[in-house]
Amino acid sequence: MTPASQPNKTNPAKPTQVKGTTVRLPLKLGDKGTFVKEIQQDLIRVGFPLPKYGADGAFGEETENAVMAFQKQYGLHVDGIVGQETLAKLTEVVNQKLRQEAFPLPNKVLKKGDKGEDVKMVQRALKHLGFDPKGIDGVYGEQTEDAVRRFQSMYAALQDDGIYGPNTRKFMRMELEQKK
Numbered sequence: 439m440t441p442a443s444q445p446n447k448t449n450p451a452k453p454t455q456v457k458g459t460t461v462r463l464p465l466k467l468g469d470k471g472t473f474v475k476e477i478q479q480d481l482i483r484v485g486f487p488l489p490k491y492g493a494d495g496a497f498g499e500e501t502e503n504a505v506m507a508f509q510k511q512y513g514l515h516v517d518g519i520v521g522q523e524t525l526a527k528l529t530e531v532v533n534q535k536l537r538q539e540a541f542p543l544p545n546k547v548l549k550k551g552d553k554g555e556d557v558k559m560v561q562r563a564l565k566h567l568g569f570d571p572k573g574i575d576g577v578y579g580e581q582t583e584d585a586v587r588r589f590q591s592m593y594a595a596l597q598d599d600g601i602y603g604p605n606t607r608k609f610m611r612m613e614l615e616q617k618k
Contacts, residue, residue: 464521469497484531541614548602552578560602567613
């Protein structure tokens with residue numbers, strides 16, 4: 439946030455619409471309320487924990503430190519204040535994380551004959567990407583192996599072996615992110 443956008447007597451805090459509610463930005467040390475709690479929950483969700491007080495609705499030093507760490511990580515002006523720019527970036531990162539969580543991918547090698555929830559995750563992702571494994575049944579059979587092969591054939595960096603492993607996962611993650 440630039441000094442010109444900081445509220446003062448000639449440039450009062452501007453109301454902002456968030457989730458159908460009008461809030462005043464910036465949020466800073468000492469502020470309290472439901473919106474502060476939502477910001478805290480979002481910070482926790484995107485990997486900036488608040489271990490001492492959690493999402494308690496009070497913008498204290500712990501929250502300020504988390505905001506500063508978030509701002510630093512994402513190349514924003516580091517001031518510990520949630521203004522328009524920080525709020526927009528936080529919203530973007532939360533939405534990105536939610537999209538990734540919609541199609542979580544297991545971090546293991548899976549192949550024909552495997553069964554279980556991890557296989558279902560791969561099958562869901564494949565179907566979403568347009569490589570229908572003909573069912574989400576948790577069984578890594580011929581149809582799933584074929585769907586993985588078809589996906590792998592899109593990339594020279596992947597072997598078309600029908601085995602889901604770290605490289606296939608990396609490319610599936612990329613495709614899921616681009617398919618917003």
